[in-house]
Ligand code: 13P
Ligand code: 13P
Ligand code: MG
């Protein structure tokens with residue numbers, strides 16, 4: 001059976017700053033999706049990661065399906081009304097346009113979707129991250145789908161021996177989707193060359209070369225490209241199908257034990273390590289640290305079984321402690337050097353006005369030359 005999985009997520013307001021949505025907000029979104037999605041959706045799962053609310057939906061309408069996108073948009077409008085009534089912070093933060101026009105691309109919410117023929121057993125992982133941006137998944141995907149040191153399946157599974165195709169997007173290009181397709185293993189160094197710059201080049205999808213089927217889909221939107229100013233971080237969602245033609249679930253999860261440094265945290269302007277957290281975790285230290293959650297499911301005829309929380313295991317407690325240490329170490333150097341994002345990433349913030357004023361005060365010292 002051909003099934004579409006759609007995840008549409010937005011920050012529409014949160015309690016106590018950029019921490020977490022209220023229970024009532026979540027319940028309102030959940031009820032809207034259930035009531036208005038009847039006859040359109042097969043199944044759904046509404047969850048929060050930090051201050052972001054994600055709606056996972058299964059249906060048979062294909063990607064960019066107007067009624068499905070409209071349903072999510074209107075669910076977020078209903079949630080925003082609650083956020084306003086409760087005085088939540090940043091009510092409607094990610095809803096950047098007034099009128100819905102066909103799909104939510106370019107309207108603020110992040111979208112990631114996949115249409116595929118269900119396998120007899122169909123496990124998948126739904127990742128949601130807060131206080132970071134879509135390039136946060138570059139390193140985990142490079143390791144899981146390109147590196148035999150991480151993924152022994154690349155050696156051990158004949159189904160994976162041909163490797164994977166990476167579709168990488170230049171997210172600075174705003175006039176349309178500028179993409180490049182590269183294949184691992186032969187293009188691995190080219191893939192590395194692009195993915196090392198996660199603020200510009202972002203993995204959009206990954207495909208099995210042997211089966212021609214899609215394994216990964218990442219939401220790639222950059223809010224400042226829509227709003228023209230800093231409105232919040234582009235907290236990304238990702239779907240990963242696992243096992244058989246694809247890496248095992250544990251191979252997909254392993255890279256998250258690194259706690260790699262990503263863009264995000266406090267005012268979207270810092271580099272901090274990303275912490276794998278349990279489902280429905282909130283945000284705290286320095287408006288962070290950046291967090292990623294992972295809900296695993298199986299799916300049959302579009303019906304979801306799960307979630308099982310992939311990061312709710314004693315192993316990840318140790319990782320979380322390690323990431324907390326890394327986060328505190330980085331914070332000790334405040335705004336200096338690598339702690340803060342480079343200037344080109346701050347150009348949508350108020351710091352540009354400050355620099356423009358200082359620019360006027362600069363003078364070139366005239367040197368006395370030796371005769
Ligand atoms: P398969 O059953 O897909 O071969 O999985 C084995 C496995 O996941 C070991 O990590
Ligand atoms: P969000 O993008 O999650 O709203 O975070 C905003 C922020 O920068 C908090 O410091
Ligand atoms: Mg927020």
Ligand code: MG
Pocket residue numbers: 011018050051052130131233235
């Ligand atoms: Mg957020």
